[in-house]
Amino acid sequence: MMMTERGMVAPAAGGSVLAQFDTILAAAAPELAGHVQAVGFDADTGRLDVAPDAPAYGTQLRWKAPKLIAAANEKVSGANVRTVHVLAPAPAKAGPTTAAADPAPQPAVPAVPVERRTPPEGYRRAIEAHRQAARPSRVDPAIAEAVERQTAAMRALSLRAFSEPEPEADDQPAPIEQARTERRRQADVSHAAALRRARAERAAREAGTAAAVRQTASLGRTA
Structure with a gap:
């Protein structure tokens, strides 16, 4: 102790x-x-x-x-x-296994230039044959001019057959506005005609009532 x-x-x-x-x-x-x-x-x-x-x-x-x-x-x-x-997790101790796991530095290997080999004779003949077969086609100038004239003629016929509508002036009303204006005008005409007819009918009724009164009065005097 x-x-x-x-x-x-x-x-x-x-x-x-x-x-x-x-x-x-x-x-x-x-x-x-x-x-x-x-x-x-x-x-x-x-x-x-x-x-x-x-x-x-x-x-x-x-x-x-x-x-x-x-x-x-x-x-x-x-x-x-x-x-x-x-306690909180602690890193593992570095032992012999961990030390041995690190690889040793390797010596740098010098770069070797890549040597391009000459293609064989058969490969070169095949490439040349492909180039000969795939040469661009040459168009006859006369044929190209005839195609241009035909295209222009077809365009002119299309313009005459389907003429484009003339552009409307900026101050002209649009079709929708024209339709609305026409409907309002027709409504005003119909309203005015209805007023005239109503006035005529009222005038006719008033005229018929006065004639009936006068006829009744004269009959009374005769009696």
């Missing part, structure tokens, strides 16, 4: 838990071996701090925490591990 209080030796339980963590992990969760490392152990509280190298392994470690605590207390006597504290 005196040596421990003066810091002459480390607590045996804490050092054993950290030293034997790989064995404890292999017994509790062998699938996590190589992906989890112990970073600290508090003997007074019984908390074991572990750090995975990826979030997925941290999730699995939280599910395996009860088995990990039981394996630690079984492998290390007097360890008294109570809780497992999962």
Whole structure:
């Protein structure tokens, strides 16, 4: 106890838990071996701090925490591990495998100029035959002139047969406006004719009433 209080030796339980963590992990969760490392152990509280190298392994470690605590207390006597504290993911330690994975620099290979080979004789003959067969056709100028005259004549006949309508002046009303104006004019004419007919009929009725009154009066005097 005196040596421990003066810091002459480390607590045996804490050092054993950290030293034997790989064995404890292999017994509790062998699938996590190589992906989890112990970073600290508090003997007074019984908390074991572990750090995975990826979030997925941290999730699995939280599910395996009860088995990990039981394996630690079984492998290390007097360890008294109570809780497992999962820290943030830590990068994996670079081991011999990681160092060997880096490829050694390769010497630069000098560029070799590409040599163009002469095509064989058969290939050149085939290319020349294709060029001879695919020469552009030459049109007779007389035929081209006759085609131009025929095209001009057909265009003139088309213009005479289907003459384009003359453009309307800007001050002339559009067809829709002309139709509306014509309808309004016809409505005005019809309204005026109806007024004249109504006046004539009223005048006729008034004239007939006066004649009937005069005839009744004369009959009364005769009687």
